[in-house]
Amino acid sequence: xxxxxxxxxxxxxxxxxxxxxxxxxxxxxxxxxxxxxxxxxxxxxxxxxxxxxxxxxxxxxxxxxxxxxxxxxxxxxxxxxxxxxxxxxxxxxxxxxxxxxxxxxxxxxxxxxxxxxxxxxxxxxxxxxxxxxxxxxx
Amino acid sequence: xxxxxxxxxxxxxxxxxxxxxxxxxxxxxxxxxxxxxxxxxxxxxxxxxxxxxxxxxxxxxxxxxxxxxxxxxxxxxxxxxxxxxxxxxxxxxxxxxxxxxxxxxxxxxxxxxxxxxxxxxxxxxxxxxxxxxxxxxxxxxxxxxxxxxxxxxxxxxxxxxxx
Numbered sequence: 001x002x003x004x005x006x007x008x009x010x011x012x013x014x015x016x017x018x019x020x021x022x023x024x025x026x027x028x029x030x031x032x033x034x035x036x037x038x039x040x041x042x043x044x045x046x047x048x049x050x051x052x053x054x055x056x057x058x059x060x061x062x063x064x065x066x067x068x069x070x071x072x073x074x075x076x077x078x079x080x081x082x083x084x085x086x087x088x089x090x091x092x093x094x095x096x097x098x099x100x101x102x103x104x105x106x107x108x109x110x111x112x113x114x115x116x117x118x119x120x121x122x123x124x125x126x127x128x129x130x131x132x133x134x135x136x137x138x
Numbered sequence: 139x140x141x142x143x144x145x146x147x148x149x150x151x152x153x154x155x156x157x158x159x160x161x162x163x164x165x166x167x168x169x170x171x172x173x174x175x176x177x178x179x180x181x182x183x184x185x186x187x188x189x190x191x192x193x194x195x196x197x198x199x200x201x202x203x204x205x206x207x208x209x210x211x212x213x214x215x216x217x218x219x220x221x222x223x224x225x226x227x228x229x230x231x232x233x234x235x236x237x238x239x240x241x242x243x244x245x246x247x248x249x250x251x252x253x254x255x256x257x258x259x260x261x262x263x264x265x266x267x268x269x270x271x272x273x274x275x276x277x278x279x280x281x282x283x284x285x286x287x288x289x290x291x292x293x294x295x296x297x298x299x300x301x
Contacts, residue, residue: 016222018155
């Protein structure tokens with residue numbers, strides 16, 4: 001049987017709270033070691049997916065860039081054929097052109113074949129040249 | 139795992155105080171508690187215990203006593219480092235209590251810590267120590283009387299020195 005004085009003293013003692021211990025290291029260390037195999041598998045899977053996506057992307061980029069080069073080459077050729085005469089043909093420039101040429105036929109031939117980069121083989125005539133040789137009766 | 143973490147949060151401080159009170163060294167006390175909870179995590183035997191709190195105190199006591207056997211030395215009680223967080227920053231009172239506890243005989247200090255801060259009944263303490271409930275209760279009464287006497291004597295001497 002405790003006397004009240006003892007109870008009061010006991011209550012006084014209980015006001016002093018014991019200091020908490022440091023956390024158990026294994027409680028925090030055990031989690032990563034248990035998860036490490038799963039984590040490694042996940043990392044390997046993610047790395048493999050990234051490699052596949054990267055290689056697919058590289059192939060797509062390569063195909064697209066080659067298409068662009070081809071289309072650029074084709075369009076450049078078309079442009080160069082269309083705009084072979086560096087200056088636009090006007091009435092004035094045409095009159096000047098005809099004045100310098102010996103005949104109308106020569107002037108037209110020169111204009112027609114000016115944009116050709118590859119010369120005609122020997123013995124071959126252009127369509128304009130063939131037509132100009134023929135006597136057309138109107 | 140969650141249950142063991144909850145037990146550690148709930149009883150860790152009292153277990154550390156109890157281990158310090160019987161081992162005399164705070165570092166060894168800390169090691170003993172970590173050892174007990176590590177085994178509890180590995181074996182999961184705490185969940186099978188009916189009285190988990192009493193079981194943990196018994197485990198800590200066994201761990202401390204086994205460690206003392208292995209080390210084969212009688213370490214003097216470490217009363218230089220703080221054992222309690224004092225109320226209202228009463229650091230002098232904390233130091234006074236710590237020294238008074240250090241002055242108690244081992245068996246009385248053990249029972250006092252188990253009852254006051256461990257919250258164990260005399261019956262549980264008797265089972266833990268392998269003594270009768272009456273012995274546990276009488277040890278407690280002696281301990282309480284000695285502690286009060288030494289603490290009040292210390293307070294009186296402090297008051298006299300202030301005059």
